[in-house]
Amino acid sequence: MRQLSKKTQYSLRALYALTRHYGKGPTLIQELSETETIPKKFLEQILLTLKGFGLVHSKKGKGGGYALAQPPKLIMLGPVVRMMEGPLAPLPCASETRYKKCDECPDAETCATRIVMKEVRDAIATVLDNISLAEACRRADEAASKKSGAPSYEI
Amino acid sequence: MRQLSKKTQYSLRALYALTRHYGKGPTLIQELSETETIPKKFLEQILLTLKGFGLVHSKKGKGGGYALAQPPKLIMLGPVVRMMEGPLAPLPCASETRYKKCDECPDAETCATRIVMKEVRDAIATVLDNISLAEACRRADEAASKKSGAPSYEI
DNA sequence: CAGAACTCCACTGAATCTGTCGCGAGTATG
DNA sequence: CATACTCGCGACAGATTCAGTGGAGTTCTG
Numbered sequence: 001m002r003q004l005s006k007k008t009q010y011s012l013r014a015l016y017a018l019t020r021h022y023g024k025g026p027t028l029i030q031e032l033s034e035t036e037t038i039p040k041k042f043l044e045q046i047l048l049t050l051k052g053f054g055l056v057h058s059k060k061g062k063g064g065g066y067a068l069a070q071p072p073k074l075i076m077l078g079p080v081v082r083m084m085e086g087p088l089a090p091l092p093c094a095s096e097t098r099y100k101k102c103d104e105c106p107d108a109e110t111c112a113t114r115i116v117m118k119e120v121r122d123a124i125a126t127v128l129d130n131i132s133l134a135e136a137c138r139r140a141d142e143a144a145s146k147k148s149g150a151p152s153y154e155i
Numbered sequence: 156m157r158q159l160s161k162k163t164q165y166s167l168r169a170l171y172a173l174t175r176h177y178g179k180g181p182t183l184i185q186e187l188s189e190t191e192t193i194p195k196k197f198l199e200q201i202l203l204t205l206k207g208f209g210l211v212h213s214k215k216g217k218g219g220g221y222a223l224a225q226p227p228k229l230i231m232l233g234p235v236v237r238m239m240e241g242p243l244a245p246l247p248c249a250s251e252t253r254y255k256k257c258d259e260c261p262d263a264e265t266c267a268t269r270i271v272m273k274e275v276r277d278a279i280a281t282v283l284d285n286i287s288l289a290e291a292c293r294r295a296d297e298a299a300s301k302k303s304g305a306p307s308y309e310i
Numbered sequence: 311c312a313g314a315a316c317t318c319c320a321c322t323g324a325a326t327c328t329g330t331c332g333c334g335a336g337t338a339t340g
Numbered sequence: 341c342a343t344a345c346t347c348g349c350g351a352c353a354g355a356t357t358c359a360g361t362g363g364a365g366t367t368c369t370g
Binding site for chain 3: 347350351353354356357358359360361362363364365366368370
Binding site for chain 3: 028029030044045047048051058059060061062063064065066
């Protein structure tokens, strides 16, 4: 399947950073850009998009910056990926959220490709719609602590 | 996730057609192109690629054409998609078959994105590596007979 | 008001996708 | 051998998308 775009990768990385910073006030684009090594202007664009979807909110002026609009437990990865990449399904005609008839096959119901890709979509959605930002960060921390041998720490 | 390319869609359609024709001698590019409405020259290119991977074989001259190189039961969709699209994983660093370190994250083992996308990859692979061409065609036929047998809603 | 920070829109260079063109090469048949 | 029939192969081109840049503008705090 095709790679996730940089935009999505950066989005996720930025959101993880915001998750770790949740409850501690807004974070500067500048800061996110540096800690996550994301081109600043590109990140700006991305955060703007995320804001458009209501995932984060921003504050202008001194003391401003970006913060998650909801607790990280409530933000699932599925919607985030959908925002940046479009439907999860490998084909529009296999999408649940944004179905679009494909002009190729005369009959969608009996199209073998569609049937299979619908299953793929469901598999992907099951994973992404059941992991929250908080959970993803927790797993990363878990992996880190397992690696270093040190006990875990909570979010 | 990003859409399947036309190339992959056409590949699958062509392979389904060859599956249905399996054991009945070679099929002409011309014929495949017409019945599946795929641009002929493009299809030619695609079949050549598939041949390169050993999935089909061809015969030139009169009475020539293309045919599956193996029984359709033995050809899984996973490898086909991998041939045309590259790794199934949404990120190279989450790929099993073609792992490639991503330059972004300093530590692959504790990268949250990678951990999640590895799960996505596994989910996709589970679906695609367990459905053969034969099985996919069977399901489509099943859907077709169910449709004609039990009256359902028309589009 | 000054300055910090986000907002918005346009633009560009590179890559990839989706084909198309033309001729060449191999094979069967009479 | 001649001929018709098929695939083989390399180059090329238009459209679209990606990834990133630039610059002017707006809003908020002190």
